[in-house]
Structure formats: C-alpha cells, structure tokens
Amino acid sequence: MALLGLLDREPSHGYDLKRDYDAFFGRERPLPYGQVYATLARLTRDGKAVVGDAEPGAGPDRKRYTISETGKDEVETWLAEPIPAEPHFQTDLFVKVVLSLMLGRRAEEYLDLQRAAHLARMRELTDVKQKGGVVDTLLADHGLFHLEADLRWIDLTEARLVALAEAVAA
Amino acid sequence: MIRLGLRLTFGSGRESALRVLVTAVAVALGVGLLLAALAGVNGLQAQTDRGAWLDTSAQSAPPAPASGGLWWLSSTDEFGSQAIDRVDVAAAGWNAPVPPGIAHLPGPGEYDASPALTALLRSEPAKELRDRYPGREIGTIGAAGLPSPNSLIIVVGHTARQLSQVPGAVEVGAIQRAPANCYACQNPIGSGPDLQWILAAVAVFLMLPVLILIATASRLSAARREQRFAAMRLVGATPRQISVVSAVEAVVAAIAGVAVGFTLFFVFRPLLYHVPFTGAPFSQGDLSLHGIDIVLAVIGVPIAAVVSARIALRKVQISPLGVNRRALPRPPRIVRIIPLLGGIAVLAYFDAHGKPGSNGGQLLELLVGFVLLVVGLVLAGPWFTTAGSRLLVKRANRPATLVAGRRLLDNPKAAFRFISGLVIALFVASALIGALSSIATFSSAGGGSAGKDTLADTFCSFSTSNCPASTQVPSISGQVLAELRSTPGVGAVTVVHENPSDGAFRGALGNSFGVVACDQLVKTPAIGKCARGTTVASIGYFLSNILGHRSNAATAVWPSADLSSESAARLPVDAVVVATTGSSSAIERV
Amino acid sequence: MSAINASSAVVAGSTICEARNVVLSFGETPALRGADLSVRRGEVLSVMGPSGSGKSTLLHCLAGILVPDSGEVTFDGQRLAAMREEQRSRLRRDRFGFVFQFGQLVPELTAEENIALPLLLGGMRRGEALASARTWFERLELDGLERHRAGEMSGGQAQRVALARGLVAHPDVLFADEPTGSLDSLTGELVMSLMTTSARAEGTTVVLVTHEPRVAAYADREVIVRDGKVTAAVGASR
Numbered sequence: 001m002a003l004l005g006l007l008d009r010e011p012s013h014g015y016d017l018k019r020d021y022d023a024f025f026g027r028e029r030p031l032p033y034g035q036v037y038a039t040l041a042r043l044t045r046d047g048k049a050v051v052g053d054a055e056p057g058a059g060p061d062r063k064r065y066t067i068s069e070t071g072k073d074e075v076e077t078w079l080a081e082p083i084p085a086e087p088h089f090q091t092d093l094f095v096k097v098v099l100s101l102m103l104g105r106r107a108e109e110y111l112d113l114q115r116a117a118h119l120a121r122m123r124e125l126t127d128v129k130q131k132g133g134v135v136d137t138l139l140a141d142h143g144l145f146h147l148e149a150d151l152r153w154i155d156l157t158e159a160r161l162v163a164l165a166e167a168v169a170a
Numbered sequence: 171m172i173r174l175g176l177r178l179t180f181g182s183g184r185e186s187a188l189r190v191l192v193t194a195v196a197v198a199l200g201v202g203l204l205l206a207a208l209a210g211v212n213g214l215q216a217q218t219d220r221g222a223w224l225d226t227s228a229q230s231a232p233p234a235p236a237s238g239g240l241w242w243l244s245s246t247d248e249f250g251s252q253a254i255d256r257v258d259v260a261a262a263g264w265n266a267p268v269p270p271g272i273a274h275l276p277g278p279g280e281y282d283a284s285p286a287l288t289a290l291l292r293s294e295p296a297k298e299l300r301d302r303y304p305g306r307e308i309g310t311i312g313a314a315g316l317p318s319p320n321s322l323i324i325v326v327g328h329t330a331r332q333l334s335q336v337p338g339a340v341e342v343g344a345i346q347r348a349p350a351n352c353y354a355c356q357n358p359i360g361s362g363p364d365l366q367w368i369l370a371a372v373a374v375f376l377m378l379p380v381l382i383l384i385a386t387a388s389r390l391s392a393a394r395r396e397q398r399f400a401a402m403r404l405v406g407a408t409p410r411q412i413s414v415v416s417a418v419e420a421v422v423a424a425i426a427g428v429a430v431g432f433t434l435f436f437v438f439r440p441l442l443y444h445v446p447f448t449g450a451p452f453s454q455g456d457l458s459l460h461g462i463d464i465v466l467a468v469i470g471v472p473i474a475a476v477v478s479a480r481i482a483l484r485k486v487q488i489s490p491l492g493v494n495r496r497a498l499p500r501p502p503r504i505v506r507i508i509p510l511l512g513g514i515a516v517l518a519y520f521d522a523h524g525k526p527g528s529n530g531g532q533l534l535e536l537l538v539g540f541v542l543l544v545v546g547l548v549l550a551g552p553w554f555t556t557a558g559s560r561l562l563v564k565r566a567n568r569p570a571t572l573v574a575g576r577r578l579l580d581n582p583k584a585a586f587r588f589i590s591g592l593v594i595a596l597f598v599a600s601a602l603i604g605a606l607s608s609i610a611t612f613s614s615a616g617g618g619s620a621g622k623d624t625l626a627d628t629f630c631s632f633s634t635s636n637c638p639a640s641t642q643v644p645s646i647s648g649q650v651l652a653e654l655r656s657t658p659g660v661g662a663v664t665v666v667h668e669n670p671s672d673g674a675f676r677g678a679l680g681n682s683f684g685v686v687a688c689d690q691l692v693k694t695p696a697i698g699k700c701a702r703g704t705t706v707a708s709i710g711y712f713l714s715n716i717l718g719h720r721s722n723a724a725t726a727v728w729p730s731a732d733l734s735s736e737s738a739a740r741l742p743v744d745a746v747v748v749a750t751t752g753s754s755s756a757i758e759r760v
Numbered sequence: 761m762s763a764i765n766a767s768s769a770v771v772a773g774s775t776i777c778e779a780r781n782v783v784l785s786f787g788e789t790p791a792l793r794g795a796d797l798s799v800r801r802g803e804v805l806s807v808m809g810p811s812g813s814g815k816s817t818l819l820h821c822l823a824g825i826l827v828p829d830s831g832e833v834t835f836d837g838q839r840l841a842a843m844r845e846e847q848r849s850r851l852r853r854d855r856f857g858f859v860f861q862f863g864q865l866v867p868e869l870t871a872e873e874n875i876a877l878p879l880l881l882g883g884m885r886r887g888e889a890l891a892s893a894r895t896w897f898e899r900l901e902l903d904g905l906e907r908h909r910a911g912e913m914s915g916g917q918a919q920r921v922a923l924a925r926g927l928v929a930h931p932d933v934l935f936a937d938e939p940t941g942s943l944d945s946l947t948g949e950l951v952m953s954l955m956t957t958s959a960r961a962e963g964t965t966v967v968l969v970t971h972e973p974r975v976a977a978y979a980d981r982e983v984i985v986r987d988g989k990v991t992a993a994v995g996a997s998r
Contacts, residue, residue, distance in 0.1 A: 130953060147973070
C-alpha cells in the first residue's frame with residue numbers, strides 16, 4: 001500500500017520508488033529490489049497501476065509506472081479507513097508472566113528485566129528523536145508510546161501478581 | 171538585596187500594593203495617635219506650668235524678705251458648675267513679686283480678672299456674681315497667667331494691713347513657678363504629673379492595636395508571599411536575605427505611614443484644641459511637639475512596624491518547599507489563660523481590699539493589672555477560640571457550620587490573629603471611656619442633688635491636727651448668720667465646729683473633722699445625719715470630700731460626740747454649711 | 761560558581777553526589793528507609809518509581825533541601841549534614857540548578873529577572889546578571905519574553921524559564937522533579953529535549969525524578985525507588 005501511495009504522488013521508476021520508500025518508511029528495513037518489482041508487477045496485474053513505455057537503457061528499472069484510477073480510489077479508501085484497534089489477548093510477555101507463575105518462579109524478576117529492556121530501547125528511540133528530523137521523530141514516538149503502554153501494563157501486573165498467582169494456581 | 175526588595179515591593183501588582191497601603195495606613199494611624207498623645211502630654215505640662223502660680227501659698231514658699239513680700243490668700247469659688255480661682259493679694263513692700271499675666275499688683279478696691287471672668291461679670295446679674303468682689307476691674311490677666319483660655323481667675327487687691335488679718339493669708343517672697351505636687355493645690359488642672367503618666371500609658375496601649383494591625387497586614391496574601399519566598403529559597407536565598415527583602419516592604423510602608431501620620435496630626439491638630447482632656451481647653455501653641463517626640467515617632471514607629479512584620483513572617487522563612495507538607499499545630503493549652511486571670515485577679519483584689527495608698531502605688535497596680543490583661547487577652551484568645559469552636563462542632567447542624575468549626579479547631583492561633591487587633595482595640599477603647607467618664611464624674615459636681623444644693627465654706631481644709639492656730643475662726647458673728655439665713659432661697663445654716671482636742675474624739679470612720687449641733691445638722695441633711703438620740707455629733711474625715719463635692723454623705727450617720735451643745739457652740743468654727751433651695755441665684759448670692 | 765566542565769570525559773565516571781543509607785520520616789510516615797545512590801559526574805540519571813515511593817524526597821536530600829534523620833549525603837566529597845543552612849543555601853545558589861514541576865518562579869518578577877535570580881542573590885551586579893540571563897532566551901526558544909512577568913506565561917514557557925534559571929549559574933548538578941508533569945506531550949518533549957541538550961553541552965550532571973518512562977528515556981540510566989529504597993536497574997550508559 002505504501003508503494004501505491006507513493007505512486008499516487010507522481011509516476012516513478014522502480015528504483016525511485018525504492019529510494020523514496022527507504023527514506024520515509026524503511027528506516028530500519030530497507031526494501032529489497034525484488035520485493036519492489038514483485039509488488040509493482042502485482043499492482044499492474046490488478047489494474048491499480050499502469051506500466052509505461054520503457055525508456056532507453058537496460059533493465060526493468062527503466063520502466064515508468066503510473067497509478068490508475070482504480071489505484072487512486074484504493075489509496076483514497078485505505079487512507080479513510082481507520083486501522084482496526086485490536087487489543088492483543090496473547091503476547092509473549094503475557095505468556096511469560098503466566099508461565100512463570102505456574103512454574104513457581106519469581107515473576108517480578110522477569111518483569112524487572114523486561115522493564116529495563118524496554119527502557120533501554122526507549123532510550124535508543126529518544127536518541128533517534130534528538131538527532132533525526134521530524135519524520136524520524138514521528139516514527140520514534142510511535143514506538144515510544146507503545147513501549148510506554150507495555151511498561152504501564154508491566155507496572156499494573158506487578159501490583160497484581162499475588163492475585164494472579166492465586167488465580168493461576170487454581 | 172535591598173534593591174531586589176524594592177523591586178518586589180513596587181513591581182508586584184495590586185495585591186502587594188494593597189498590602190503596603192494597609193500597613194502604611196496602620197502606621198499612619200499609630201503615628202497620628204502617638205503624636206496626639208505626646209502633644210496632649212506637652213499641652214498638659216504647659217497648662218500646669220502656667221497654673222503653677224496659683225499654688226504659691228500652698229507650698230513652703232520662700233519667706234518674705236526683710237523689705238517685705240506679698241500677702242497672699244487663695245481660695246476657690248463657684249459659679250454654676252464652673253470654678254473660680256480667687257487670689258487676694260497685698261503688697262507688703264516695694265519689691266513685692268507680681269503674678270504672671272498682670273503688669274502690676276491691684277491695689278485696694280481693685281482687681282484683675284481673666285478675660286472669661288470679665289465677660290461673665292458683665293453678663294451675669296450683679297447680685298449673683300459681681301457683688302462678691304470689692305472694687306473695680308483695672309485690668310485683664312494675660313495669657314501667661316492663664317492655664318486655659320476659659321479659666322476663671324481673679325486677683326483682688328487689698329492693703330497689707332487688711333489682708334494680714336485674714337486667717338489663712340500668708341506672706342510670700344516669690345511666686346511659685348514650677349508646678350506643685352500637693353494635695354490642696356489650687357491648680358485646676360489637677361495632679362499634673364500623674365495625669366501625664368496616665369496619658370503616656372494610654373498612648374502606649376493605643377499603639378498595641380496598631381501594631382497588631384500591622385502584623386495582620388503583613389500576613390495578607392501570606393500564601394502568595396510564602397510561594398515567592400519559597401521559590402527564592404529554592405534557588406539559594408539564605409534566610410537572612412529573605413528577611414531583608416520582607417523587611418524592605420515593611421520599611422517602605424512604615425516610612426509612607428510616618429509621613430502620612432505627621433500630615434494627619436498637623437491637619438487635625440486644630441480640632442484637638444477643642445477636645446477638653448481635663449475640662450480645660452488648651453491655649454494656642456500648647457499642643458506642640460518637642461524634638462524628642464518627633465524623633466521618637468519617626469524612628470520608633472517604623473522600627474516597631476518592621477519588628478511586628480518580622481515576627482508575623484517568622485514561620486514563613488524556612489522551607490524552600492513551600493507549604494507542601496505541614497503538620498497541624500498543637501491545640502493551645504489551658505495555661506494560656508493564666509495571665510488573663512492574673513490581670514483580673516490583681517485588679518479585683520485591689521478593688522475589694524482598697525487601693526494602695528500612694529498615687530504611685532495605685533498607678534503601679536493599674537499598670538500591672540492592665541498589662542496582664544492585655545497580654546492575657548492576646549495569649550488566651552486562641553484557647554477561647556478552641557473552646558468555642560469545639561462547642562460549634564458539637565452542635566453544628568449544617569455542613570457549613572461544621573466545616574467552619576473544624577477549620578477553627580485546626581488552627582485557632584491563625585483564626586484569633588485576625589481579630590486580635592480588634593479585640594485589643596475594643597478593650598483599650600472601653601477602658602479609656604470608662605476612665606474618662608469616671609474622671610469627668612470625679613471632677614464635676616458629684617454627689618446627689620442635695621449635695622449640689624448645699625454649699626460649704628471651710629476655713630481649714632486639713633485635718634484638725636494640721637490647722638495652724640492663726641487660721642482658726644473663733645466664731646461667726648450672729649449678724650453674718652442672720653444675713654445668711656435671710657437671703658432668699660436659703661433653707662438653713664449649720665455651723666461646724668472644730669474638734670476640741672487632738673484625737674480625743676475619734677469617730678468610727680477615722681479622724682474627726684469637727685463637731686456639729688444636731689438640731690442644726692437636721693436642717694442640712696446633705697452632710698449626713700446624727701445618730702439617734704445624740705445632741706452633738708462628730709463628723710468624720712469625709713467632710714472635706716463632701717464639702718468639695720467629691721462624695722455624697724447624705725446617708726452617713728455620724729456618731730455622738732461627748733459634748734454639750736453649749737460647749738460645742740463655743741468651739742472655733744471649722745466650716746459653715748448652708749442648705750439652699752437649689753436655685754442658681756440663691757446659690758450665687760450666698 | 762563552578763568552572764564549565766568543557767570535556768566531561770576527563771572527569772566522567774567519578775561520583776559527584778552520593779546518598780548512603782539515608783533514612784527520613786515526616787512525622788510518623790517514613791519516606792526513605794535506607795536509600796543508597798551514587799550519581800556519576802556528567803551523567804543524566806533518572807530516578808523512577810511510583811508515587812509515594814520517596815523519589816522526590818531523595819532528590820531533596822541530595823540537593824540539601826532536606827536533612828535526613830540518619831545516613832549520609834555528600835556532594836563533591838563534602839558532607840551536606842555538616843553544613844549550616846546558610847552554606848547549603850549558597851550551595852543551591854552556586855552549584856545546583858532546579859527545575860520542579862510547577863516552575864517555582866517568582867510571579868512578580870519578569871522572565872529575565874527570574875533567570876538572573878541566582879546570580880543576583882550571589883551579589884552579581886544587576887546589569888551583568890541580566891545580560892547573562894538574556895543569552896538563554898534564544899537558546900531555549902523564548903525570544904520576546906524577556907520582560908513578561910512569570911505569571912503571564914504558559915506552562916511550557918515557564919518551565920523553559922525555570923530551566924534557564926537552573927543553568928544560568930553553570931551549576932554542577934541540575935535537579936529536575938517531574939519537570940513535564942504539568943505540560944502536554946509536545947511541550948514536555950521540547951522541555952526535555954532542551955534540558956538534556958543544554959546540560960550535556962555544559963557538562964552538567966542531571967538528576968531527573970519522574971514516573972513517566974518517556975521522560976526517563978532521555979536519561980543515560982535509570983534507578984527505581986520503591987518504598988523508600990533504591991533498586992538500581994540494569995542500564996547501559998549511552
């Protein structure tokens with residue numbers, strides 16, 4: 001969807017698309033070329049993009065892609081539709097806590113370790129914020145808020161460990 | 171630091187300006203009152219000084235020089251409710267001293283009168299006033315000899331030979347200049363030095379509510395200032411620096427207040443001239459301030475203001491953390507009411523057991539009692555607040571009352587502080603009013619109406635053992651008595667005779683003043699009644715008070731004196747008592 | 761005033777503030793029950809913990825605002841308990857800076873006067889102190905607010921003024937207690953960003969008390985205070 005959206009901005013070549021994607025969305029995981037072209041091929045096949053004439057020069061990256069009307073509509077719809085807010089009922093951390101209680105281990109220690117790890121990651125993200133631009137900051141903040149949410153859950157769980165242990169033992 | 175303090179005082183907006191204003195007003199009031207009291211004291215002193223000459227003969231005046239002095243006889247007379255001071259003089263030599271205010275001594279058949287008396291002489295019927303004085307008026311007594319502009323004084327001239335025969339006349343070598351502190355003094359202003367002490371004490375007591383008002387004003391917006399000072403303490407202001415800053419505000423307010431107070435005083439001083447502190451208005455220029463008075467006000471009041479503000483802010487200075495955590499103060503203990511009870515006890519004790527003898531002792535007792543009372547009120551206030559608010563909480567029906575009661579209980583000291591100034595002011599004001607009205611009663615014609623209608627002339631105002639032989643009047647001629655009795659409006663005349671021997675007849679009430687025939691006494695009931703079945707009664711020491719209209723003896727019952735009426739009638743005469751119908755003309759004619 | 765630590769690397773790692781077995785109670789309520797903490801010179805340390813854990817109290821002890829009932833607090837090798845209130849006040853004035861939750865500015869003074877306050881209290885001449893203060897307005901994006909009264913500013917502006925005041929005397933340690941507590945997220949981020957940047961630029965140590973992880977994330981390491989005791993968590997320094 002990101003590639004389609006980029007295409008909506010202006011018709012581009014494959015490698016322009018990759019470059020732009022990496023710049024804005026692919027901070028930590030740059031998109032492999034293969035994946036770019038595969039996605040572009042799929043979009044063309046689905047009628048959301050139109051491939052233009054090949055320009056002089058070798059290779060598939062010389063083809064120019066343009067977004068179609070169908071494609072534009074799809075981008076529009078996708079933008080307008082909110083992401084489902086789905087609370088996760090099953091996460092690794094949750095499993096860890098419950099298991100440790102079942103096994104009679106000290107859950108507090110695991111929680112503390114997790115907290116420290118979360119905070120370390122938050123420090124890294126904050127560093128990014130200080131040194132990067134607005135876009136980086138936005139991304140980092142997103143991660144930070146999620147990590148903070150996890151930390152809050154960790155604090156609450158810690159407070160409820162005794163009750164949880166009883167419930168689990170039953 | 172001072173600059174910072176000034177910056178904070180002046181640049182802080184409306185709340186702070188209001189606080190400075192209230193403090194300045196309080197200081198201005200205090201200064202004004204203080205200056206008025208000081209001026210009053212000075213005025214009293216000036217009046218007393220000017221009246222000193224009237225007491226010349228009452229002192230052990232310098233004896234007359236060989237070249238001859240001045241014969242002097244002073245007495246008091248009355249017209250309506252006003253007293254007239256009369257001095258009969260006669261020159262015994264070339265260089266006889268002259269009383270202040272007159273150019274030269276009046277000769278026989280002449281008199282000098284004060285301007286007020288001169289006016290009276292002209293306006294009143296002659297038989298009631300003018301006829302008392304032989305001769306004609308040759309001059310007016312100038313301001314230097316008048317304690318007060320409306321003093322009624324007359325100096326009557328005689329020949330030396332005439333005057334020297336009159337019992338009570340004394341030859342003096344000089345006129346009294348300094349005020350005398352004596353019991354029988356003529357000086358109408360009264361016991362000068364004592365009254366001055368009382369006024370000074372009043373001034374001090376009046377300052378107390380002012381000081382408390384200043385302290386209360388300093389507490390205004392205390393929370394805001396606590397925040398400000400806490401912030402400064404956080405960034406490293408030392409407690410001393412904070413004191414300087416808060417002192418600056420108090421000093422600024424004090425300086426402004428002193429300036430306004432002085433202005434108030436000078437503006438209102440003309441009005442003060444009309445206030446009769448002692449019944450005698452001041453002459454122009456009496457209410458002046460000495461240099462030391464000004465220094466005292468200019469320096470003393472701001473210092474008191476600063477100290478008062480410092481004490482009020484003592485608790486604020488400490489924590490950089492502001493008011494976040496505070497333990498509730500302990501409730502006031504009952505020992506607080508001890509000074510108040512002590513003050514009441516002191517005053518009540520003396521009231522019941524009789525006042526200490528000397529003036530100084532009385533003053534000490536009053537001062538100690540009052541100081542204990544005032545201090546006691548301030549100390550005991552919080553305890554009373556606690557007791558009252560406990561009651562309030564117990565009987566609270568509505569939530570608002572309950573909340574109010576609890577808040578009072580939490581911090582009764584703070585609650586009482588708000589009204590303590592008012593409490594002290596009310597206390598001082600009521601004490602002052604009580605004192606002033608009793609002074610007024612004291613000095614005006616007291617006693618019952620019967621007392622007012624009864625006149626007396628005493629020939630010897632001391633107790634019997636002190637009467638010099640030369641002042642004794644052997645008897646009153648029948649002609650005089652007949653003339654008296656025939657004056658329209660006169661009911662009866664009673665003659666009081668002197669006690670025949672020293673201390674032989676001591677009545678139950680102390681030293682005997684004199685003896686009187688009961689058939690005469692019955693017609694002048696104002697000075698008492700005979701005990702049943704007596705013919706001659708011994709009148710007690712009180713009589714001088716009665717005759718001076720300072721107390722009412724109509725209910726006094728005098729015990730018998732063991733004399734026959736004939737032998738009593740032969741005794742020298744101490745006083746003549748006349749009962750009248752009360753009409754003013756009758757009174758004045760007598 | 762302390763000299764600017766131009767290269768914090770030289771003295772980094774040595775302890776600048778230390779609390780050893782500090783016990784403090786408010787009346788009946790114990791706040792600290794034997795807290796131990798070492799603050800390294802030049803670091804940004806966050807002190808975390810739930811409310812009521814005693815973390816603010818610990819900060820107050822380190823800064824010499826409160827004197828513990830027992831235990832020892834040292835700054836730069838000197839025992840704070842051995843000092844009189846005058847000395848501790850001067851310490852706060854010259855060697856420490858403070859940014860607390862509500863700014864604690866003097867409402868009647870202007871922004872520049874507030875910033876200059878520690879200098880003025882130290883006896884610096886008014887002109888010089890205000891000039892020093894003015895250099896901070898641009899650094900902290902406060903241009904134009906010099907003459908505004910402290911009471912007329914927004915929360916974020918006030919906190920930045922407080923930050924400037926805390927740094928104007930080039931202190932050794934900046935103590936911050938919930939500095940963003942009364943601010944919205946964006947303003948809070950700005951304040952924290954400016955705080956850590958400026959502090960690191962000057963080589964100032966920062967002790968930051970907070971219960972918010974996103975604020976604590978600005979620090980180099982964190983410690984957790986629970987029930988009046990310090991449990992140091994594992995934290996890799998930057």
